[in-house]
Amino acid sequence: MSGTSLDGIDVAIVDITGKRVKPIITRTFPYAKAAREAILSVSNCMTHTATIARLHFLLGELYAEAIREACKRVIKLESIGLIGMHGQTIFHEGTPIEYLGHKVASTLQIGDPAIVAERTGIRTISNFRERDIAAGGKGAPLVPYVDCLLFQHARKPRVSLNIGGIANITVLPPKNSRKNAFAFDTGPGNMIVDALVRKFTDGKQTCDLNGDIARRAKLHNQLLEGMLSDPYFDLAPPKTTGREQFGQDFANGLVATGLPLEDLIATATELTARSIALAITKHASPDSEVIAAGGGVHNSHLMARLSSLLPAARITATTEFGIDPDAKEAIAFAVLAHEFIRRRPANLPAATGARRSVLLGRETPR
Numbered sequence: 512m513s514g515t516s517l518d519g520i521d522v523a524i525v526d527i528t529g530k531r532v533k534p535i536i537t538r539t540f541p542y543a544k545a546a547r548e549a550i551l552s553v554s555n556c557m558t559h560t561a562t563i564a565r566l567h568f569l570l571g572e573l574y575a576e577a578i579r580e581a582c583k584r585v586i587k588l589e590s591i592g593l594i595g596m597h598g599q600t601i602f603h604e605g606t607p608i609e610y611l612g613h614k615v616a617s618t619l620q621i622g623d624p625a626i627v628a629e630r631t632g633i634r635t636i637s638n639f640r641e642r643d644i645a646a647g648g649k650g651a652p653l654v655p656y657v658d659c660l661l662f663q664h665a666r667k668p669r670v671s672l673n674i675g676g677i678a679n680i681t682v683l684p685p686k687n688s689r690k691n692a693f694a695f696d697t698g699p700g701n702m703i704v705d706a707l708v709r710k711f712t713d714g715k716q717t718c719d720l721n722g723d724i725a726r727r728a729k730l731h732n733q734l735l736e737g738m739l740s741d742p743y744f745d746l747a748p749p750k751t752t753g754r755e756q757f758g759q760d761f762a763n764g765l766v767a768t769g770l771p772l773e774d775l776i777a778t779a780t781e782l783t784a785r786s787i788a789l790a791i792t793k794h795a796s797p798d799s800e801v802i803a804a805g806g807g808v809h810n811s812h813l814m815a816r817l818s819s820l821l822p823a824a825r826i827t828a829t830t831e832f833g834i835d836p837d838a839k840e841a842i843a844f845a846v847l848a849h850e851f852i853r854r855r856p857a858n859l860p861a862a863t864g865a866r867r868s869v870l871l872g873r874e875t876p877r
């Protein structure tokens with residue numbers, strides 16, 4: 512798995528038997544700066560087709576290397592039965608637009624599964640999002656299906672929260688309540704803050720470590736309220752967003768206000784906290800147990816802000832469930848790959864908006 516933050520490649524080696532999902536080892540392999548910049552350049556649509564094709568194959572190599580490296584001294588490569596490969600999203604437009612006289616929704620994850628299967632000798636499942644789009648869905652989010660498997664409780668309301676580049680929640684009503692789980696992107700996660708920190712530190716720091724910059728700096732309430740009036744936050748779910756909306760351009764807009772960068776970092780962090788809290792207050796039980804994952808859980812200032820904005824909720828991390836918060840999404844795609852070979856449809860129409868449940872993935876044999 513490699514997410515919108517472009518921080519690196521997450522590998523999870525997982526033992527799946529029946530309904531039991533047991534992570535064996537999880538690791539992140541940071542992207543080299545040049546690779547990150549190349550991916551960023553193609554994600555911003557400012558590119559040559561050759562760059563996309565080359566990156567597609569290069570990423571296949573990097574994924575295969577990461578898998579081989581993660582297995583070293585832990586498990587024999589030959590004993591791995593299956594690879595679930597999400598790939599790197601370089602474009603996602605889940606809501607159809609008018610295009611050449613047609614309504615077209617689209618998504619593009621690169622990283623060639625043929626390279627991965629060839630280098631590892633392991634059957635590889637990839638391209639999880641397309642079939643959901645073909646079925647009228649937005650192709651995202653897909654992790655909610657796995658959230659239901661891992662975290663839905665018989666009697667307690669829960670919310671699974673992921674704070675990656677973008678933040679999203681899966682609302683998990685108690686299993687016996689007859690209510691269905693649903694999910695959506697709440698808005699920005701770390702992406703705006705990361706972009707501001709890069710600028711503030713001249714690229715020396717890629718994120719606000721533990722939230723130390725935001726904690727000390729000043730909030731600009733007027734700016735915050737202005738950002739919170741963005742129509743995205745009022746849209747009814749299902750909804751998805753991405754780098755196009757809450758990425759570099761958004762950060763540049765903040766920089767253009769001329770306010771001190773530290774204060775912008777604090778205000779953008781608060782935007783993340785407030786928009787997540789707003790979504791939970793509006794769409795879930797106030798006394799939900801909130802199970803957090805994604806790199807954002809390491810930002811202790813952000814997590815403290817969430818706790819105080821959601822006084823009735825109990826906020827924990829997936830660690831309590833034996834799941835490394837940095838690897839939850841990687842683990843989720845291992846589970847999705849397993850669902851594919853068991854021929855179980857694995858999209859949640861209440862999360863993606865698809866007309867029906869469909870089998871997700873495409874197979875490249877070993």
Ligand SMILES: Nc1ncnc2c1ncn2[C@@H]1O[C@H](COP(=O)(O)OP(=O)(O)O)[C@@H](O)[C@H]1O
Nearest residue numbers: 514515516675676701718720721805806807809
């Ligand atoms: N110690 C930390 N302090 C603050 N933020 C962190 C820390 N570690 C990771 N992060 C944040 O988490 C992000 C990566 O989160 P991740 O869940 O991998 O997102 P994605 O799925 O979009 O790749 C980093 O870009 C950074 O903003």
Ligand SMILES: [Mg+2]
Nearest residue numbers: 514516518519
């Ligand atoms: Mg990541």
